[in-house]
Amino acid sequence: MTAIESTDNSLLRRGRRLAPFFHAATSATFFAASSAPTPLYRIYQQVFAFSPVLITVIFAVYAFALLISLLIVGSISDHLGRRPVIFASLILNMVAMALFLTADGPNWLIAARIVQGFATGAAAASIGAALVDLDPARGSVTNSIAPLIGMAIGAFGTSALVQYAPAPTLLVYAIVLALLVIQAVLIWITPETTRRRPGLIASLRPEVAIPPQARRTLLALTPINVAVWALGGFYLSLVPSLVSATTGSTLPLVGGSVVGTLTISGAASVFSLRKRPAATALAFGISTMTLGLLAVVAGVHLAEVPLLIAGTMIAGTGFGANFLGAVRSIMPLAKADERAGLLSAFYIQSYLAFSLPAILAGFLSKAVGFTATTDIYAASILVLVVSGVLALRTGREKVTVSACT
Structure with a gap:
């Protein structure tokens, strides 16, 4: 064996060991970038003089672009391979960071969020599949936790930069851009986890198919799932402005901390409940989200930031538990070749509610x-x-009655 071959094999082994950590970190980076603009919305609003309505539009176009990306290119890595699609997503997100860096009005922000949403959707599907390819059990948990941790890092990190560092609307995107460049280089030392297969053109046709045996459960879970993602959308679009308006606090770190608390407590909840049954997660999530929401409303009316953060922490715990419980309730109902369609339907519902x-x-x-x-x-x-x-409850009663008759 030559020295070059030995070095190549060593890099390959190291890449295989580090692949799960690399994919988890890359997923977190994409979602950190997605929440990074949230603490900046108030600054953009002041600089570009636009209304809260436009803030939510800038936020929402990201979710719509991500949804379209999942529908159109969500399964493209099954045909081209994981690494090329992740690499292309990284490049596309670099373009989004460049648009943010050069933005001189709301139209630029909307364009950046559209590009970012499409890149994140393609990356989420490909990275998620790569993690499951490497380790189905751990990969599923990582797919639930990494995005939430990433969103928390984006909210906390950007808020800290706004408060303590110069050029806040530039520095955060420059940092993310540097991370994306590094990850675009490192992706090629990780192993490819799937083989290319035909059917690329057919896979680009948006298609959502809900298996008949999963329809009743998905329908019953729809109100809770909509509530969960509506809560997340509210926090990631308007909460920094809400905190400033109701408490009088103009410190960016305060608003960012409230947003970050929701996602980090959600991630902790998913990790804590990862071995619990779906029904347990849902029961816990429903009660904690309800209690947390009541505390948040009280915090807003009393203009108390500690109460607002405590309520957010409790509500975030319910956010994560309900998300985990919903996924665990519906996915076992689908056959192997039905899971992609069912998951697409679930994501459509989630991101529309978002x-x-x-x-x-x-x-x-x-x-x-x-x-x-x-x-x-x-x-x-x-x-x-x-x-x-x-x-x-009605669904369970119907199942019980049909089982008895």
Whole structure:
């Protein structure tokens, strides 16, 4: 064996060992980049003089672009390989960072978010598949935790840079751009985890198929799933402005901490409940999200940041538990060749709930103010949760009756 071959084999072995950590870190980077603009929205609003409605539009176009990306290119890595698609996603996200760096108005921000959403959707599908290829059990848990940790890092990190570093609307994107460049180089020392197969053109046709045996469960879970993602969309679009308007605190780190608390507590909840049954996760998630929401509303009315953060932590725990419980409830119902279609349907529902209610909240905040908007939004989420509980109970009763007859 030559010295060059020995070096190549050594790099290959090292790449195989580091691959799960690399993919987890890359996933976290994409989602950190996605939440990085959140603490900057107030600055953009002041600099470019636009309304809260436009903030939610800038936020929502990211979710729509991500959804379209999942529908069109979500399975493309099954045909081209994981590494080429992840590499292309990294390049596309670099373009988004360049657009943010050169933005001189809201149109540029919208363009950047569209590109970023499409890149993140392609990356999430490919990286998620690579993690499951490497280790199905651990990969599934990592796929749930890494995006939430990434969003927390993006919110906390950007807030800290805004508060303590110069050029906040430039520095964060420069840092993310540097990380993406490094990951675009390192991706080629990780192993390819799947073989190329034909059918690329056919895979680009958007198709959503819900297996008949999963329809009742998905329908029963829909109110809770919509409530979960509507809560996430509200936090990632309007909460920094809400915190400033209701508490009088203008420190960026305060608003960013509230947003980051939701996602980091959600990640902790997923990790803690990873071995629990779906029903246990849902029962825990419903109660904690309800309690947390009530505490958040109280924190807004009393203008108390500690209470707001505590309520967010409790609600975030419910956010993660409900997400985990919903996925674990529906995915075992699908056969191997039905999972992609079912997961696509679930993501369509999730990202529509992530974006559309947030846009409505933007209009509401302009019309009635942030405090009243919070009350209406929280009440709507609680109604959805109660509806979901009733739907799940009715579904269980039907199953029991049919089993007895």
